[in-house]
Amino acid sequence: MVGSANLNVMIKAARKAGRSLVKDFREVENLQVSRKGAGDFVTKADLASEKIIRDELMGARPTYGWIAEEGGAAEGQDPTRRWIVDPLDGTTNFLHGLPHWGVSIALEHKGEVVAGVVFDPAKDEMFFAEKGAGAWMNDTRLRVSGRHRMIESIFATGLPFAGRADLPETLQDLARLLPVCAGVRRWGAAALDMAYVAAGRYDGFWERRLQAWDMAAGVVIVREAGGLIEPLDPRGDILGDGEVICANDALFDGFAKVIRG
Numbered sequence: 001m002v003g004s005a006n007l008n009v010m011i012k013a014a015r016k017a018g019r020s021l022v023k024d025f026r027e028v029e030n031l032q033v034s035r036k037g038a039g040d041f042v043t044k045a046d047l048a049s050e051k052i053i054r055d056e057l058m059g060a061r062p063t064y065g066w067i068a069e070e071g072g073a074a075e076g077q078d079p080t081r082r083w084i085v086d087p088l089d090g091t092t093n094f095l096h097g098l099p100h101w102g103v104s105i106a107l108e109h110k111g112e113v114v115a116g117v118v119f120d121p122a123k124d125e126m127f128f129a130e131k132g133a134g135a136w137m138n139d140t141r142l143r144v145s146g147r148h149r150m151i152e153s154i155f156a157t158g159l160p161f162a163g164r165a166d167l168p169e170t171l172q173d174l175a176r177l178l179p180v181c182a183g184v185r186r187w188g189a190a191a192l193d194m195a196y197v198a199a200g201r202y203d204g205f206w207e208r209r210l211q212a213w214d215m216a217a218g219v220v221i222v223r224e225a226g227g228l229i230e231p232l233d234p235r236g237d238i239l240g241d242g243e244v245i246c247a248n249d250a251l252f253d254g255f256a257k258v259i260r261g
């Protein structure tokens, strides 16, 4: 697939950050860890990855705005375009030596995500999509799963950790969903969860209390793979609310009915 110039900039930045993360992952036991809040960690690996991505993206497109998990936000001269970046999604996995984490880079234009890249360097899986051009993993076109029975389907989510107030809602979601599906997974990297829905590995995903950088790239990747994705509150806004639900087109309504209660 031949991507646009912007997509190529995003992929190049993700690969470069991925190389730095792989190096840090090999010596993860020596990394100093700070805690931003209960259960919310940051390391020099997150910061180094963010700097690499920022230098690449802002070097190539100096007029675009920017928002990233560790470094805050900056308005660009061009108010219509903004990069949305998670330099390391799955920091807790990373710290525990679990090889399931990634880099997420999205481009928003006039409030809509138009391109997204989610890179898993440990598995060398580059998920990417551009509005109207399909979703891909390396050189394979992605398509959501074809399952249409809840009872044969598996779903992913994130579970609240210490200090989070949304435990009761998530427990209620699980109480309604577990009896009617084939399983629920919590792998610990929301951007990869969404890429996996696009790849048909999970049949659906939902999560509360996410941030725009966890989801932005996933939104366009799921849509371009033929999936349906909405804010959990149908009148809401995915990136603004931080609550998302997505699934293949056949399962979406039934799955959403269970989760929305």
Ligand code: IPD
Pocket: 069, 086, 088, 089, 090, 091, 092, 157, 158, 159, 187, 188, 189, 190, 191, 209, 210, 214
């Ligand atoms: C986290 C992961 C996790 C999700 C958390 C996120 P981080 O991102 O995506 O799966 O459940 O809510 O904060 O902090 O590792 O970038």
Ligand code: CA
Pocket: 040, 041, 069, 091
């Ligand atoms: Ca974090």
Ligand code: CA
Pocket: 086, 088, 089, 090, 190, 213, 214
């Ligand atoms: Ca994240």
Ligand code: CA
Pocket: 046, 069, 086, 087, 088, 089, 090, 091
């Ligand atoms: Ca992160």
